[in-house]
Amino acid sequence: MNKLRKLTKAIGRICRHPYLLNLVLQDEGAAKEETLRRYACPDGLPLVELSTLFPDFQEKVFPYAYLSGATMPIDIALLKALAAKYGAKDYFEIGTWRGESVANVAEVVPHCVTFNLPKERIVALTHNPDYAGLHGFFSQSKAGVEQVYGDSQTFDFTPHEGKFDLIFVDGDHHRESVLKDTRTAFRLRRDERSIIVWHDYAYDPESIRWNVLSAILEGTPPEMRGRLYHVAHTLCAVYLPESLGTFETHKLSPYEAPRQCFEVALRAHDC
Ligand SMILES: C[S@@+](CC[C@H](N)C(=O)[O-])C[C@H]1O[C@@H](n2cnc3c(N)ncnc32)[C@H](O)[C@@H]1O
Known part of the structure; x- marks a missing residue:
């Protein structure tokens, strides 16, 4: 599907389901770009x-x-x-x-x-x-x-x-x-x-x-x-x-080796 057809289809969907606009506004990639533009x-x-x-x-x-x-x-x-x-x-x-x-x-x-x-x-x-x-x-x-x-x-x-x-x-x-x-x-x-x-x-x-x-x-x-x-x-x-x-x-470096690990002990109780 070319971009123009995609845009027409997307606008049609947003008109039928306005809540879909939130998906655009909450997009994490765009949020990251905007955050990096404002803050170092x-x-x-x-x-x-x-x-x-x-x-x-x-x-x-x-x-x-x-x-x-x-x-x-x-x-x-x-x-x-x-x-x-x-x-x-x-x-x-x-x-x-x-x-x-x-x-x-x-x-x-x-x-x-x-x-x-x-x-x-x-x-x-x-x-x-x-x-x-x-x-x-x-x-x-x-x-x-x-x-x-x-x-x-x-x-x-x-x-x-x-x-x-x-x-x-x-x-x-x-x-x-x-x-x-x-x-x-x-x-x-x-x-x-x-x-x-x-x-x-x-x-x-x-x-x-x-x-x-x-x-x-x-x-x-x-x-x-x-x-x-x-x-x-x-x-x-x-x-x-x-x-x-x-x-x-x-700094956060995803997938680097953990610097710490934890002991977790579990015990079940009735509520
Ligand atoms: C992630 S849960 C809280 C978990 C809780 N702090 C815990 O760790 O056990 C989020 C809660 O925020 C409430 N909440 C969502 N929007 C709110 C708002 N505008 N004002 C007050 N509470 C809200 C929800 O009802 C929900 O109970």
Whole structure:
């Protein structure tokens, strides 16, 4: 098929199914090109090893269901390790789902707030009451966890601003949503020691999600971008209270030999 016929066919399809426009706007190749035009980051954020951040990295993750839409255990372990290292007292997350991340963080942080779309909105969007009903499964009766409902794109976060030591951005991962949530996250910080963690900065620990990176960079004040890192072996980007030395980071080189490996012990529990 020649290009003109392809274009005519594509326009016809977009007219019949306007949601297909999202596929164009979310294309990762185009997002990468645009990000590289605006920011000098051909390898994404500098990569920091867990052993650099935590010389004795050892965390237990429980509860964890190994089911769809879950954050990886190592990402949850990173949240717990950051909370412990920086003595976090107040945690805010955008995106609850089953409540796995917040239930784990609540083991080490006394006050946790988890924010999510309300159940009726999820049912309206997905037509799936079972999916909606599972929100907060692990966190709803957990001590120290407060559930707040709203749409992060329109919610007034003013009462929560300036109160949190650790903020986890893990809601809707479309570019515009991550941009808005990133701006919100910077306002939620208590002070200069506060940390932000973004989930789904990468599709897997060696493949950057360029739409998300571009939203993180745009939403981070320019003078603070030098404290953004990708934590090796995780899907997370972090904003740290201090800059790391260049010798403490390296660039992402997909398929290089692993510098670290981990011990994983699994034990089943009934829910
Ligand atoms: C990836 S899941 C969160 C996973 C959770 N942090 C964990 O690790 O266990 C994303 C969640 O964000 C919620 N969400 C999506 N868009 C949102 C929005 N605009 N405002 C608030 N929550 C949203 C979804 O309902 C879903 O529960």
